[in-house]
Amino acid sequence: MTDVRQITDAEIPDWIRALNTGFLRPPTVSDRHLADRRTAMAGSRTSGAFDAGRCVATFRSFDQELTAVGGAPVRADAISNVAVVATHRRRGLLTRLIGDDLTAAKDRGDVVATLIAAEYRIYGRYGFGPATTTTEWTIDVPRAGLDPRRPGHGGLADTEGGGRIDLADPEEVRKAGPDLHERLRLAQPGAVSRNEHWWATDTGVLESNGRAWTEPFYAVYRAADGTVEGMVSYEADDRWSDAKQPRNTASVNWLLAVTPAAERALWHYLCSIDWITQVKSGWRAPDDLLPLLLPDPRAARVSTQADWLWVRILDVVQALQARTYDTAGTLVVEVVDRAGLAGGRFLLDATPDGASCTPTTRSAELTLDVAELATLWLGDESAGRLAALGRLREERAGAARRADALLRTSGRPWCPDMF
Known part of the structure; x- marks a missing residue:
């Protein structure tokens, strides 16, 4: 055996x-x-x-x-x-x-377990559900409409509002990156923590999966007061046309920005680099600002869109009490968990000032698998859609609509990381 x-x-x-x-x-x-x-x-x-x-x-x-x-x-x-x-x-x-x-x-x-699923059909049977989506854009730089002669419109080192972009080395990234990531992570539902090993691998101190490390380019955005508000890691290829015209692509490994000004400046910078005619954005939130930061948003086309972070709820009470709610309401859910880890019937009593979740004997209004609850928990999926697909059952008419009013969010969750 x-x-x-x-x-x-x-x-x-x-x-x-x-x-x-x-x-x-x-x-x-x-x-x-x-x-x-x-x-x-x-x-x-x-x-x-x-x-x-x-x-x-x-x-x-x-x-x-x-x-x-x-x-x-x-x-x-x-x-x-x-x-x-x-x-x-x-x-x-x-x-x-x-x-x-x-x-x-x-x-x-x-409270939960997390993973990035290489294959879609494996993890649902263990109670995991897809909870965030990732999107990658490919930017046609000549079509974007940016003017490199105007500060803030072509990625010049001095940007609008007194901010500045400078190139950085791996040591600077190891110093400033973790704090910047934490600021983003605590403001972004779906984001996960990065440990010291992550930064050591990304900056060449440690190898990843036995592959030799090649140093990428790093650029840092600082506000007028010197505060680091954004950072990007990117690579570039070396392609030229038969007419000796550059056709190079800048591929973003990751881009962190905690202010819209930093985000705008970094994307404009990438689109201003000499010889770069295409920018691949790397993994971004599906509602990322990127296309609308360009004068012509059609210059950014979606090249990848797929499920990303999968979540498995282990403690329904703690999971539902940990998050916030924009409206007040109650909902009784019957959670089915074949593994016996988190099943039961629960009463969610939510208000904008806080929420309680308790086991209850009241009649269920919604019945769903623990994997479907995970899909709803971060606010990206609709209970109404899941009901239409037969993946949850309304025990009381209108319960799915009320669940959406409580659980869905105006901004979509996003996980910037692979792990």
């Missing part, structure tokens, strides 16, 4: 080989990769499945904070590095690994 358990230090090389194999990466484990992976695993929970002494499935989770609607951070069990090698699929290994992890997370008091 295949053994599912926490791995030992001596088993890390075999675990990495299985992980790389599952993700179709070269299985070779270098000394540098092994050392950096040990650093990444510090403080995390790493488990695997072993058959005849060989690792055939991998799983890792770690502590995280997720921002709820209204800005409150909630404790999350972040799941990553999930792989089952091709020889051992369809044997229930993931079910055993994720079941053990979610039970332990519930016992620890984690």
Whole structure:
């Protein structure tokens, strides 16, 4: 029988080989990769499945904070590095690994679990639901209509309002980036915390998945008083036409901005770089300001739009009490959880000043799976849409409409991170 358990230090090389194999990466484990992976695993929970002494499935989770609607951070069990090698699929290994992890997370008091799903159809059966969407735009720079001769309209170093953009090196990013990200994270529902390992990997201190690091370009936006309000990491290719005309693309790895001025300035800067004729935005919120920051919004076309952060609610009471509500109202929901972790009937009593959620014996007004509750929790999905799809059931007429009035938000949740 295949053994599912926490791995030992001596088993890390075999675990990495299985992980790389599952993700179709070269299985070779270098000394540098092994050392950096040990650093990444510090403080995390790493488990695997072993058959005849060989690792055939991998799983890792770690502590995280997720921002709820209204800005409150909630404790999350972040799941990553999930792989089952091709020889051992369809044997229930993931079910055993994720079941053990979610039970332990519930016992620890984690409110939710999170992951980025490589495949859509896997995680719904474990109670996860897609809770945020990501969008990528491709900007046709010549069509955008920006004027590089005007400050604030072409990314000049000195921008409107006294702000300024400067290039930065990795050390500056490690110093200023974490504080900037925290300011954004606590204002953005759906955003998750970044640990020191994230910044060390992004700036070349540690390798990521055994790949050699190539330094990107970094630019920082400072307000007139010197406060860092925005930062971007980007790369550029080297393409020229047969007529010796540049056709280069700037690809954004990430862009953080805590003010509209910083966001505008950074996008205009990227569109002003000599030889750049196209900008790929990287992962952005679906209601990002980007297209409307350009004189011609049609210059930015959507090139990717897909589900992103998936959430699994482990504590319905804490999850619904952690977020804020723009209107007052009550709702009784019957939550079905086949894993037995978070099911039950709950009364939500919400007001703009606070909310309570308690177990109740009152008749349910909505019945839904715990995965559908996760999809609704951050405010991006509509209960009315889920009812039309048969993914929740109204026990009282109009309950889905009332749920939308309570749960939906004016701004869409967004998770800037892959983990």
